[in-house]
Amino acid sequence: EPEVTQTPSHQVTQMGQEVILRCVPISNHLYFYWYRQILGQKVEFLVSFYNNEISEKSEIFDDQFSVERPDGSNFTLKIRSTKLEDSAMYFCASNRQGSNYGYTFGSGTRLTVV
Amino acid sequence: SQQGEEDPQALSIQEGENATMNCSYKTSINNLQWYRQNSGRGLVHLILIRSNEREKHSGRLRVTLDTSKKSSSLLITASRAADTASYFCARYIQGGSEKLVFGKGMKLTVNP
Numbered sequence: 666e667p668e669v670t671q672t673p674s675h676q677v678t679q680m681g682q683e684v685i686l687r688c689v690p691i692s693n694h695l696y697f698y699w700y701r702q703i704l705g706q707k708v709e710f711l712v713s714f715y716n717n718e719i720s721e722k723s724e725i726f727d728d729q730f731s732v733e734r735p736d737g738s739n740f741t742l743k744i745r746s747t748k749l750e751d752s753a754m755y756f757c758a759s760n761r762q763g764s765n766y767g768y769t770f771g772s773g774t775r776l777t778v779v
Numbered sequence: 780s781q782q783g784e785e786d787p788q789a790l791s792i793q794e795g796e797n798a799t800m801n802c803s804y805k806t807s808i809n810n811l812q813w814y815r816q817n818s819g820r821g822l823v824h825l826i827l828i829r830s831n832e833r834e835k836h837s838g839r840l841r842v843t844l845d846t847s848k849k850s851s852s853l854l855i856t857a858s859r860a861a862d863t864a865s866y867f868c869a870r871y872i873q874g875g876s877e878k879l880v881f882g883k884g885m886k887l888t889v890n891p
Contacts, residue, residue, distance in 0.1 A: 669821075696877065698878070698879075700881075706883070707881055707882065707883045707884065708822065708867060708869075708881040708884070709881075710878045710879070710880065710881075713877045713878050715877065720877045721877050721878055756821055756822065758822075763877060764809050764810065764871050764877070765809075765810065765827075765829070766827070767812055767824030767827050768812075768822075768824060768879060769824065770814075770821040770822040770823070770824075771821055772820055772821040773820070773821050
């Protein structure tokens with residue numbers, strides 16, 4: 666069964682450093698998403714991406730965050746200057762055709778900012 | 780708030796029993812989806828029910844949707860220890876918003 670692949674599985678970074686979280690969505694999917702989950706808390710929407718541009722973003726997704734699909738397969742989330750409160754599990758998801766289909770999530774990247 | 784609540788927040792049952800989890804929401808939806816998350820892992824899509832559907836089955840899973848009460852339930856029949864996980868309902872908001880909004884989740888423990 667096709668999978669969404671995320672790397673790395675765990676990233677530790679110093680506060681203020683830039684991190685790039687990588688995702689390879691399912692190849693024939695058209696919609697891509699990033700979510701995050703602070704330990705033990707709810708799953709929060711960050712951003713959706715379709716047709717090579719952001720289609721929606723949340724209040725969390727401020728100027729420190731950016732997404733890219735540089736080569737038609739990878740989908741990256743960049744945090745420019747990490748803060749302690751950015752520590753969370755970050756999940757990438759993809760979806761075939763939007764609203765009438767379930768999402769396929771990756772296993773996540775655990776980001777720890779120290 | 781567009782987010783709803785799962786109820787109960789934690790449930791502990793014996794293997795073989797049925798588990799029922801409820802989800803309430805506040806805004807009109809396009810569809811409602813249920814996901815499972817094993818500890819420290821990603822979310823796995825279980826089932827999707829559209830706003831014009833009232834009930835859906837998938838194996839041991841049964842989902843109902845009552846749009847007049849803005850609520851849904853997930854029933855797992857004949858539970859197994861492997862069903863131990865957190866379960867989330869997620870609403871696809873009507874009106875073109877291209878995102879799922881997740882609830883807080885519910886922890887199910889099935890004791891062998």
